[in-house]
Amino acid sequence: MLEVKNLCKYFGGIHAVDGCSFTAERGKITALIGPNGAGKTTAFNCISRTMAPTKGEVWLDGERIDGLRPHKITHKGLSRTFQISRNLADMTVLENVICQSQVRGWRDLFRPAMSPEEIEKAMGILEFLGITRIAHEDGSNLSYGQKKLMDLAALLMSDPKIILLDEPAGGVNPTLMEEIVDHIKKLNAQGMTVLIVEHNMELIMRLCDRVVVMAQGRVIADGTPDEVRSDPAVLDAYLGGVLDEEAA
Known part of the structure; x- marks a missing residue:
């Protein structure tokens, strides 16, 4: 579904992403991992066009999207979350979720701010995630974990075909982490492609x-979890470039 070809992002002499190529297969869960500073989030930013790539190509469902603006990419079916929640603190959870609804034409500008259809859809998503109880809470009152779930709910409001999740379980307690994992599995079982x-x-x-x-901005391994966990290049990268026999 998603194909990244020779993606590059340079900041002066710093090559944050340097010739990165990989694919995310339809209906599968693909992970993009690496040590701190590897270029993972920068790659996400370039794919979603929140940051313009220096060069390279991004294809979604056979259509090139790296030249599109972010909202156009969302309309094509690709949505993402961020490491740090970007919710609007002075709005309720329900409002935060509904504001992610797609505007499909100029007539939508004359509809109510929250149409009955949008409220019903948003409440259904909140119910799926088990957080209807906080639907009318202000975004500023949420815990870190609740913000993660609200971000996921807002993501689903745009009817994506593929979702890009940037550290969805980062900083949350083990119980909530398992809930998030369960939600990802259920979405994938329904046909959602996940990166x-x-x-x-x-x-x-x-x-x-x-x-x-x-x-260091490049893809050094690509395979099943078992293949990757035993790859010497991966072990070397995570251990800072030094491998002894025991570590290998």
Whole structure:
């Protein structure tokens, strides 16, 4: 579904992403992992066009999207979350979710701010995630974990075909982490394609069908979790470039 070809993002002499190529197969959960500074989030930013790539191509369902504006990419069916929640603190959870609804034409500008159809759809998503109880809470009153769930709800409001999750379980307690994992599995079982950046390797190895490993802006490994976990290049990258016999 998603194909990234020779993606590059340079900041002066710093090559944050340097010739990165990989695919995310339709209906599968693919992980993008690597040590800190590997370029994972920058790659996400370029794919979703919240940051313009220096060069390279991004294809979604056979259509090139790297030249589109972010809202156009969302209309094509690709949505993402961020490491840090971007909710609007002076709005309720329900309002935060509904404001992610797609505007499909100029006539939508004359509809109510929250139409009955949008409220029904948003409440259904909140129910799926088990957070209807906080639907009318202000965004500023939420815990860190609740913000993660609200971000996921807002993501689903745009009817995506593929979702990019940037550390969805980062910083949450183990119980909530398992809830988030369960939600991702259920979405995938319904046909959702998932591309995920996450530092919790135990979670990645049991959740994902395929793992792409980045280091210093480049892809150094790509395969099943079992193939990647035993790859010497991956071990080398995570251990800072030094491997002894025991570590290998």
